[in-house]
Amino acid sequence: MENNSMDLRSVIGWFFIIISILLLIASFTTENGSGVNRFTGITFLVFGAIMYSLARFSKNKAKRPEDTNTP
Numbered sequence: 001m002e003n004n005s006m007d008l009r010s011v012i013g014w015f016f017i018i019i020s021i022l023l024l025i026a027s028f029t030t031e032n033g034s035g036v037n038r039f040t041g042i043t044f045l046v047f048g049a050i051m052y053s054l055a056r057f058s059k060n061k062a063k064r065p066e067d068t069n070t071p
Contacts, residue, residue, distance in 0.1 A: 013052025020044035 023041030027034055 007055040007058065009051045009055035009058070013048045013050075013055060016044045016048030016051065018048075020048060 020041045020043075023037045023044065027037035027041060030037075
């Protein structure tokens with residue numbers, strides 16, 4: 001498994017995915033079912049998925065300093 005935890009896009013992607021799940025749960029469990037929470041949750045989910053997929057399928061992966069061959 002490749003290590004892409006150093007890439008900021010994966011961290012941003014996971015953050016927005018987690019927030020979107022919380023917003024979607026809140027929108028479905030409240031009595032009035034706020035459409036704003038649902039719309040924002042879906043938007044955050046799409047944005048988080050895009051950011052995470054950009055980090056995962058990036059051609060130039062972030063490298064750790066010990067991975068370089070400099071003396």
